[in-house]
Amino acid sequence: MKEGPNIAGIAALIGDPARANMLQALMTGVALTASELAQEAGVTPQTSSFHLGRLAEAGLVTLRKQGRHKYYNLADADVAALLEAMSGIAMRSGMTRVRTGPKEPALRKARVCYNHLAGEYGVQAYDSLLARAFLVEDGEQLHLTGDGRSFLSELGVVLPDKETKRRPLCKSCLDWSARRSHLAGIVGTSLLSFFLEQGWAKRVDGSRIIEFSKSGDSRFHAIFSL
């Protein structure tokens, strides 16, 4: 009778407040343990376990055991993209949380999206690389050019040698706040790591916010000008 994939299934999964909180917490990209996620979601460890089981079963999160801990991650950049898209719809639908705190502007400016940089800074980096042909779009594919590779290497960004088919080097990800693409994929991840390691920016507590220092900010704008 019915056709197509069961949308209601995963939607219902994400639709539970506790699970949604967990997923949003995982949007920071850091691996979290079951009990940390319980705390994040405001439920007891038992319930957390129950929810995480369902999320893992549906393939929305992955886990790796490490000693007596279980570390959870978002399964995939695609899952992150779905959550990001959902944020966009929720945002414009006026379905914001009770109190839209002072963090929101900071979120729009720079935040981590799973494992790469999003927000205004993410978009700017993406555009800047594109404008200088360090990055080229080919249909939906995205490629790092030779020039782009050497540019990043010279900066000090570490990149794998070869582009594998399985994990694309570059990938674009739609930004809910800017409604534009930012850079995902291995390059996106490496770039974010670079910023953090150089001390140009740092993560804020357990949120998705990325805070650029004064000097880091000016360096960023010097390099990724438009």
Add this chain to the structure above:
Amino acid sequence: MKEGPNIAGIAALIGDPARANMLQALMTGVALTASELAQEAGVTPQTSSFHLGRLAEAGLVTLRKQGRHKYYNLADADVAALLEAMSGIAMRSGMTRVRTGPKEPALRKARVCYNHLAGEYGVQAYDSLLARAFLVEDGEQLHLTGDGRSFLSELGVVLPDKETKRRPLCKSCLDWSARRSHLAGIVGTSLLSFFLEQGWAKRVDGSRIIEFSKSGDSRFHAIFSL
């Protein structure tokens, strides 16, 4: 305490089977009345009314009264994109409907996505236009070139004269089956209408499937070769 938009809200909205069915029915792009949607979802008109109220309130659907009918539509291409993305995740998570009917291959081949063409045919058209520089990507923006405009006009596709800011002429939409972009926006809509009006293809009953005729198929491939 919490930050960011309320993902759980819209997810829960989509998470109800009845509402999910309604939304998927609306993915065909045709406007449906409340009772048609009730039938589609397998619920009574009362329940349908209840659900549609919530969907409209959240801004996921729009309605226009016409006589004693209320015609419902998806609010936006963004909502369609969200549902499409969700289909992708649901698909690979093995959360397919009980029986994956014989329609599925047809869906992968060509289907309507809200109001434009998706599936293999949609992707091919997109790539073909891009390859001949009838369409150019500029960051996330997508533009129809002068050549592209005259090419389509010559074919007989009707297009509005000017590109307005509000409704972009072109827009890319991610395809869940092909994992590639296909053409959305006004051009995408016009193109689909063109195929249907010319009799190259027709819609299948109330599903999202687009069925190309023998002659329509060959004409399509002649024009949108790669």
Add this chain to the structure above:
DNA sequence: TTGATAGTTCGATCACGATCGAAACAATAG
């Protein structure tokens, strides 16, 4: 006017699923 169809509102019911307490299991630390 009467009759028919589309849609809504109200109220009551009912089922599903989230939640937690208690207890078990797992793995490390001392």
Add this chain to the structure above:
DNA sequence: CTATTGTTTCGATCGTGATCGAACTATCAA
């Protein structure tokens, strides 16, 4: 070994929200 911490299983509870029957409003067709 024992003690402690992290995670899971089971069972019972409980609340939220979907559902439908019945009655009501609105629009159209005679």
